[in-house]
Amino acid sequence: MLDDQQLVDRKVQSKEAKIAARGVNVHYGVTHAIKDVDVDIDHKTVTAFIGPSGCGKSTFLRCINRMNDTIDVARVTGDILIDNENIYDKKVDPVQLRAKVGMVFQKPNPFPKSIYDNIAYGPRIHGLAKSKADLDEIVEKSLRRGAIWDEVKDRLNAPGTGLSGGQQQRLCIARAVATEPEVLLMDEPCSALDPIATAQVEELIDELRQNYSVVIVTHSMQQAARVSQKTAFFHLGTLVEFGETGQIFTNPQDERTESYITGRIG
Amino acid sequence: MTDASAQPQTSKHSGSLLEQDARTRRRNAKEARFKAYGIAAILVGVLALIVLLWAILSNGLPAFQRAIVQVDMTVTQEEFDAAEGTLFKTKEYEKLFVTALSSQMMAAGIDANFEGKALERLLGKVGGTIRAYYRENPDQIGEVVTFDLAAASRIDRYLKGSLKREDIGPDNRFIQPEDFDVADAMREAGLLKQVFDWNFITGVDTGVDNPGGAGIGASVLGSFFMMIVVLFLALPIGVAASIYLEEFAPKNRFTDFIEVNISNLAAVPSIVFGILGLAVFIQFMHLPQSAPLVGGLVLTLMTLPTIIISTRASLKAVPPSIRDAALGVGASKMQSVFHHVLPLAAPGILTGTIIGLAQALGETAPLLLIGMVGFVARYPDTFLGGLEGPNSAMPAQIYNWAARSDPVFTEKAWGGIIILLVFLLAMNIIAIILRRRFERRW
Numbered sequence: 001m002l003d004d005q006q007l008v009d010r011k012v013q014s015k016e017a018k019i020a021a022r023g024v025n026v027h028y029g030v031t032h033a034i035k036d037v038d039v040d041i042d043h044k045t046v047t048a049f050i051g052p053s054g055c056g057k058s059t060f061l062r063c064i065n066r067m068n069d070t071i072d073v074a075r076v077t078g079d080i081l082i083d084n085e086n087i088y089d090k091k092v093d094p095v096q097l098r099a100k101v102g103m104v105f106q107k108p109n110p111f112p113k114s115i116y117d118n119i120a121y122g123p124r125i126h127g128l129a130k131s132k133a134d135l136d137e138i139v140e141k142s143l144r145r146g147a148i149w150d151e152v153k154d155r156l157n158a159p160g161t162g163l164s165g166g167q168q169q170r171l172c173i174a175r176a177v178a179t180e181p182e183v184l185l186m187d188e189p190c191s192a193l194d195p196i197a198t199a200q201v202e203e204l205i206d207e208l209r210q211n212y213s214v215v216i217v218t219h220s221m222q223q224a225a226r227v228s229q230k231t232a233f234f235h236l237g238t239l240v241e242f243g244e245t246g247q248i249f250t251n252p253q254d255e256r257t258e259s260y261i262t263g264r265i266g
Numbered sequence: 267m268t269d270a271s272a273q274p275q276t277s278k279h280s281g282s283l284l285e286q287d288a289r290t291r292r293r294n295a296k297e298a299r300f301k302a303y304g305i306a307a308i309l310v311g312v313l314a315l316i317v318l319l320w321a322i323l324s325n326g327l328p329a330f331q332r333a334i335v336q337v338d339m340t341v342t343q344e345e346f347d348a349a350e351g352t353l354f355k356t357k358e359y360e361k362l363f364v365t366a367l368s369s370q371m372m373a374a375g376i377d378a379n380f381e382g383k384a385l386e387r388l389l390g391k392v393g394g395t396i397r398a399y400y401r402e403n404p405d406q407i408g409e410v411v412t413f414d415l416a417a418a419s420r421i422d423r424y425l426k427g428s429l430k431r432e433d434i435g436p437d438n439r440f441i442q443p444e445d446f447d448v449a450d451a452m453r454e455a456g457l458l459k460q461v462f463d464w465n466f467i468t469g470v471d472t473g474v475d476n477p478g479g480a481g482i483g484a485s486v487l488g489s490f491f492m493m494i495v496v497l498f499l500a501l502p503i504g505v506a507a508s509i510y511l512e513e514f515a516p517k518n519r520f521t522d523f524i525e526v527n528i529s530n531l532a533a534v535p536s537i538v539f540g541i542l543g544l545a546v547f548i549q550f551m552h553l554p555q556s557a558p559l560v561g562g563l564v565l566t567l568m569t570l571p572t573i574i575i576s577t578r579a580s581l582k583a584v585p586p587s588i589r590d591a592a593l594g595v596g597a598s599k600m601q602s603v604f605h606h607v608l609p610l611a612a613p614g615i616l617t618g619t620i621i622g623l624a625q626a627l628g629e630t631a632p633l634l635l636i637g638m639v640g641f642v643a644r645y646p647d648t649f650l651g652g653l654e655g656p657n658s659a660m661p662a663q664i665y666n667w668a669a670r671s672d673p674v675f676t677e678k679a680w681g682g683i684i685i686l687l688v689f690l691l692a693m694n695i696i697a698i699i700l701r702r703r704f705e706r707r708w
C-alpha cells in the first residue's frame with residue numbers, strides 16, 4: 001500500500017546503539033502496560049513507534065526520559081541504557097537525564113507565560129545562554145526549527161496559551177529543541193497539525209537526525225514511512241516487530257503487524 | 267468494516283420540529299422549576315441580608331454620632347489667678363463657664379436659667395476639664411477658646427431619639443424633666459449639637475461612668491497586631507506545608523493520616539484552640555496574658571488548616587501537564603513548583619489566606635480564654651508593646667460592650683460591628699482584586 005510513497009533513505013547511518021532497552025516492564029498498579037520490551041535505538045536515526053491506541057507507545061516513550069517517575073502508581077523494571085549507562089541506576093539524577101533526553105508531549109502543554117519565555121525557560125535553567133543576545137538568538141533559532149517563527153515573530157510577548165492548538169504543539173517542539181537534547185522523544189507531534197505544518201515538522205525531524213536520535217510516536221503510517229528509518233510495532237504492551245521501516249511496511253514478518261498496517265486492527 | 271444497514275428504519279425523531287414532544291415539554295418544565303427554586307433561594311438570601319444590614323446600620327450608626335456643647339469662653343489672667351486662689355477651684359471655673367454659656371444663650375435670644383446641679387446633669391463636672399485646660403495651656407489665657415464638651419449620655423440619647431421625655435420620672439437621679447427644656451433651648455441656640463464622633467474610631471474603652479467616651483481604636487490595633495502575627499506565621503508555614511504535602515511527599519498511609527488530621531483540625535471548634543493556647547502558650551511557655559502575640563499564635567493554629575486546605579486545592583487545580591512540561595525540559599521538581607505551579611496557584615492561595623485571616627479577625631471565643639477581653643484604656647507605646655502588652659480585639663471588645671448594662675454601650679457594640687464588617691469587607695475586596703490581578707488562563 002505504500003508503494004507510491006517516496007521513502008526516505010533507508011540506510012542507517014550509524015551502527016552504535018544510542019539507547020538500549022532490556023527486559024523493560026511497566027506496571028500501572030495492576031495494569032501491565034509494557035511487557036518485556038527489548039529494543040535498540042540507533043544514534044542519528046529516526047525511530048517510529050506505531051501501534052493501536054492504548055498499546056503502550058507513550059508509556060514506553062516516557063520510560064526513556066523517566067517521566068514515569070512522576071506517576072505514583074507506575075513501576076518500571078528492567079534496564080534502559082543510554083550511551084551504555086543505565087538510566088535507572090540509583091546514581092542517575094532524572095533531572096540531568098531529561099536535559100539530555102527532550103520530550104514533546106501528546107497534548108500540547110505550553111507554559112502560561114509569553115512565547116519568548118516558553119522557549120527561553122530551558123536554556124535559562126541550564127545556563128545555555130551567556131547573554132540576552134545569546135538567548136534571543138536561541139529563541140529565534142528554536143522557533144524557526146519548530147516551523148512557527150513567521151507566525152509569532154511579531155508577538156513574542158503574547159501568552160503561549162493564546163496560540164491555536166497546532167501552533168501550541170509547534171511551540172512545544174521549539175521548546176524541546178531549544179535545550180539541545182541528544183535524544184528527542186516526540187509523542188504524536190503532528191496529531192493537531194495541518195499538512196503544511198506537518199511537512200515542516202517532518203523536515204525538522206529529518207534535520208535533527210543529522211545530530212540526534214529521534215523517537216516519534218505516530219498514528220499515521222504514512223508519516224512513519226516518510227520520516228523514520230526504523231519502526232517498532234507495539235501491540236497490547238509487547239513489542240511485536242522492530243526493524244527497518246521499509247521492511248516493516250513492505251514485508252512484515254508478523255501477521256499482527258501486517259493486519260495493523262493494512263488497517264485490519266486498530 | 268461493516269456497511270450501514272440497508273433496510274429502511276422509521277426514525278424516532280420523525281415529528282415536526284415546530285411542536286415540542288412530551289419529553290421535551292417535561293424536560294423544559296423541569297428546567298423552569300429548577301430555575302424558580304434557584305431564584306427563590308437567592309431572594310430569601312437577599313432578604314435576610316437586607317434585614318441584617320438594616321438592623322446593624324439602624325442600631326449601629328448612632329454610635330458614630332455624639333452630642334457636644336460648644337461654648338466660646340475667655341478667661342482673663344485676673345480671673346485665672348482669682349480662681350486658683352480659692353479653695354474650691356473647679357467651682358470657680360464652673361461659674362466662669364456658666365457666665366459664658368448664659369451670655370451666648372442671651373446673644374442667641376434665648377433665655378434659660380441654669381443652676382449648678384442642672385449643668386452637672388447635662389455636662390458632668392465641667393469645672394475640672396476647663397481648669398485642666400488652662401493649666402496646661404497658660405498661653406491661651408485671655409484668648410477666646412472654643413470648648414467642645416461631651417453632653418451627658420442621656421442628653422445624647424435624647425438627641426438621637428432613643429430616649430423620650432416621657433421615659434423620665436421626676437425622681438430620676440440622673441436627669442430631670444426640666445433639663446430637657448434647657449437642652450432644647452441650647453439646641454435652638456446652636457450650642458448643643460451632634461457631631462461625628464471620631465473618638466469612637468480612635469479612642470479607647472472607658473468605664474461605666476463615661477460610656478459616651480468609649481472608642482474601639484485600641485482594640486482595632488489589637489486585632490491588627492494579631493493579624494500581623496497570623497499573616498507572618500500562618501502563610502509561610504501553611505504554604506510550605508501544602509507544597510510539601512502536595513508536590514513532594516510520597517503518598518502513603520502516613521501522609522494520608524496527616525491529611526485526614528488536617529481536615530479534622532479545620533473542623534475543631536475555636537474555643538478548643540483557645541484552651542490549648544491557654545495551656546501551652548501562657549501556662550507552659552509563660553508568654554504574657556491578654557497579649558495580641560498569644561492571640562495571634564492561637565489564631566495561627568486555627569487558621570493553618572484553612573490555609574493548608576485552600577492552598578492544596580489550588581495546587582491540585584494546576585494541570586499536571588504544566589509540571590510535565592517543566593520536568594520535560596529538565597527542570598527540577600523544585601524549579602517546576604516554584605517557577606510554574608506556584609504562580610498559577612497564587613490567586614487561590616491568596617484568596618484562601620485572606621478568607622482565613624477574615625475568619626480569624628472575627629473570632630471571639632479563643633480570645634476569651636487567653637484573657638483578651640480585659641478593660642484596655644490606653645494605646646501601646648511601642649510596636650513590641652503592641653505585641654506583648656495587654657490588649658483586646660474588635661470582636662472581644664464588642665462582646666464586652668454588649669455585656670454592659672448601659673444602653674450607650676449596647677449602641678457602641680452595634681457600632682463596633684459596623685467597623686468590624688467594614689474591615690471584613692475591605693479584606694474580601696482585596697482578595698477579589700488580587701484574584702483578578704493574578705489570575706491567568708492556561
Ligand SMILES: Nc1ncnc2c1ncn2[C@@H]1O[C@H](COP(=O)(O)OP(=O)(O)OP(=O)(O)O)[C@@H](O)[C@H]1O
Pocket residue numbers: 028031033051052053054055056057058059060071073106
Ligand atoms: N497514568 C496512568 N495510570 C494508569 N494507567 C495508565 C496510565 N497511563 C497509561 N495507562 C494505561 O497504560 C496503557 C498504555 O497507555 P499508553 O498511554 O502508553 O497508550 P498509547 O499507546 O500511547 O495510546 P494512544 O495511541 O492512544 O496514545 C493503557 O492501557 C492505559 O490505560
Ligand SMILES: [Mg+2]
Pocket residue numbers: 057058059106187
Ligand atoms: Mg499515547
